[in-house]
Amino acid sequence: MTPDAVALGDALRRRDPVADTEIDRLFPEELRDRSYLHWTPAAVAIRVAELLALAPGSRVLDVGAGVGKVCVIGALVSDASWWGIEQDAVQVSAANHAAWALDVARRTRFVHGDGSRLAWDGFDALYFYNPFSTLMLAPHASPFLRYATVQSTLRRIEQRLAATAPGTRVVTFHGFGGHWPPGFTRIAREPAGDDALELWVRDR
Numbered sequence: 001m002t003p004d005a006v007a008l009g010d011a012l013r014r015r016d017p018v019a020d021t022e023i024d025r026l027f028p029e030e031l032r033d034r035s036y037l038h039w040t041p042a043a044v045a046i047r048v049a050e051l052l053a054l055a056p057g058s059r060v061l062d063v064g065a066g067v068g069k070v071c072v073i074g075a076l077v078s079d080a081s082w083w084g085i086e087q088d089a090v091q092v093s094a095a096n097h098a099a100w101a102l103d104v105a106r107r108t109r110f111v112h113g114d115g116s117r118l119a120w121d122g123f124d125a126l127y128f129y130n131p132f133s134t135l136m137l138a139p140h141a142s143p144f145l146r147y148a149t150v151q152s153t154l155r156r157i158e159q160r161l162a163a164t165a166p167g168t169r170v171v172t173f174h175g176f177g178g179h180w181p182p183g184f185t186r187i188a189r190e191p192a193g194d195d196a197l198e199l200w201v202r203d204r
Contacts, residue, residue, distance in 0.1 A: 053080035068095025
């Protein structure tokens with residue numbers, strides 16, 4: 001840990017306002033241009049933790065975690081365990097480094113893979129920042145292939161959601177792109193960042 005990372009972690013634990021540009025310094029410079037469009041703002045991440053990490057020891061999964069920003073902030077401001085799954089191995093490596101830098105590696109874990117194919121058993125809560133609007137395909141992939149891949153991924157996600165246990169909490173930021181299966185109720189919707197957070201709970 002560096003002195004700057006210690007100070008940043010302390011500020012986040014206190015929930016002091018922290019500029020996202022300060023947090024972005026934890027990540028490789030070549031990834032930072034993704035921050036504005038693809039990384040959850042810090043203030044939104046803190047609110048996500050408040051909505052999802054209700055009890056010490058709860059397990060939260062960020063599906064399409066990117067560089068792990070929500071997970072590391074969630075681990076700083078809650079007592080939950082935070083897991084992230086991401087298809088880009090470079091971002092997974094960056095997430096692990098950020099967790100080490102902020103001293104939250106013991107309560108975070110990052111997995112390289114497809115979130116629609118990971119078993120969600122044992123997780124109490126899920127977070128989606130519209131992770132399936134774009135998927136990792138070859139640059140020359142046809143629009144038809146891209147559309148078909150996104151749609152098949154969303155169908156798997158809907159099946160995963162349908163199999164979750166009653167009481168499972170899900171927060172979306174910019175939605176997740178699919179249709180909610182029966183048994184989920186939207187509990188809250190509130191402005192956040194440039195869109196809104198929605199809290200859904202599996203009630204049956």
